[in-house]
Amino acid sequence: MIHSTSDQSKFHVLKICLLGLCTSLMVGNTLVISGNAIAAPEFDGSNIPIENSTSLELPQVLSKPVANKLIRRVSRDTGVFSNKLKIVEVKSKNFDGCFGIYRPNQVCTKQLIQGWQAIITSPNRSYVYHLTQSGDQIIQNDIASGATSRVRVSFELFGGNNTPQPESNLVFRSSSAGDLLGRMSSIVLTNDGKIIRYQSSPTAHFAPFLIKTLSRTQINEFKQQLNDRRSLNFNGLSYLTSAALADYPTTTYQSQEMVMQFIDLEKKNFPRSLQQLIVNWETLIQP
Numbered sequence: 001m002i003h004s005t006s007d008q009s010k011f012h013v014l015k016i017c018l019l020g021l022c023t024s025l026m027v028g029n030t031l032v033i034s035g036n037a038i039a040a041p042e043f044d045g046s047n048i049p050i051e052n053s054t055s056l057e058l059p060q061v062l063s064k065p066v067a068n069k070l071i072r073r074v075s076r077d078t079g080v081f082s083n084k085l086k087i088v089e090v091k092s093k094n095f096d097g098c099f100g101i102y103r104p105n106q107v108c109t110k111q112l113i114q115g116w117q118a119i120i121t122s123p124n125r126s127y128v129y130h131l132t133q134s135g136d137q138i139i140q141n142d143i144a145s146g147a148t149s150r151v152r153v154s155f156e157l158f159g160g161n162n163t164p165q166p167e168s169n170l171v172f173r174s175s176s177a178g179d180l181l182g183r184m185s186s187i188v189l190t191n192d193g194k195i196i197r198y199q200s201s202p203t204a205h206f207a208p209f210l211i212k213t214l215s216r217t218q219i220n221e222f223k224q225q226l227n228d229r230r231s232l233n234f235n236g237l238s239y240l241t242s243a244a245l246a247d248y249p250t251t252t253y254q255s256q257e258m259v260m261q262f263i264d265l266e267k268k269n270f271p272r273s274l275q276q277l278i279v280n281w282e283t284l285i286q287p
Contacts, residue, residue: 062090062116066135070118073138074129080122088126089119091155099130099139102232117141117236119153126153128237143233148269152240157261158250166256171219172226174281179249187211187285193219195285211287218284225280226255229273234260239274241266253277 067087075082093100093116097109100117115132125148128141147153158178166173167190175186182202189195193214199206214222234253239262252261267275 062087062118066116066131066133069135070120070129070131070138074120074127074140077140078122078125078127084122086121087118088121089153089155090116093117093130095130099137101130101139101141102230104227104230117155119155121149121153124149126151128153141233143230143273144237144271146271147239148266150241150266150269154238154240155236157236157238157252157259166254170254170256171223172281173252173254174285175252175254176249177252179247183249189214189219189222189284191219211285214284222280222284226277229277229280231255231273231277232258234258234274234277236260238262239266239270253281 070087071082071085074080074085092114095113095115097111097113098106099113099115113132115130115137118129118131120127120129125146127146128144129138130141131138144153169191171189171191173186173188175184177184183200185197185199187195187197193216195211195214197209197211199209231253235258237260238250239260240250241263248263248265250261250263252259262270262274264278267278270278
């Protein structure tokens, strides 16, 4: 059994794995290596550097039986041998009757289902799964799954809980931040159809710029595209690359019910629905 450690210590273990600097993941008191869940060794976190902030709530315990059920299910769904699968991230999650998987026109019960959200990798792809605490029910988030091995899928969002709450008139926002010069920019679509660009840097602030104004029909068409692409299934996920180690900007997409992030260097290796969402938005904001 693992000794209790600070969240910061545990977060650093996970972050090291996210950046590809280790081959295993500490999940609560379970260590997952190459698809096999085994009991973790004694660990007190004393030899792990501690950073000042943690934006990711780490899981509590993913037991060996639940981990094995998950690996078996993913193997059956994907056709990948179990020993080629790795559970790389897990977090606790409360679901509705649809297990947090959004489908258009789907009616979900309001019952509270306590469970897990997990990211599993094969040599070629990443998969996102939702499951009950016992692992008796396991469902793939197919929209968020399918990124190639060049992309690191994660529950970690840069800025953590500091993502601003959406304004009541927000339809969609794309924001870019984190480049070498400290520049920030965002493009916002509001309910009145206005698409406005905001820009700033450490040394300058620019006046908002109105790119164009959409008709009510165009706004509704874009909302329908968000619905058809089932964009809510990307909520809380990030699609990172090795550029996360450098000063390359991270893009955040936000709507009333969804916030997610990506680094656009590997767009062609994202899940197809995310690729299409990016195309739809970039087409919409053209002057």
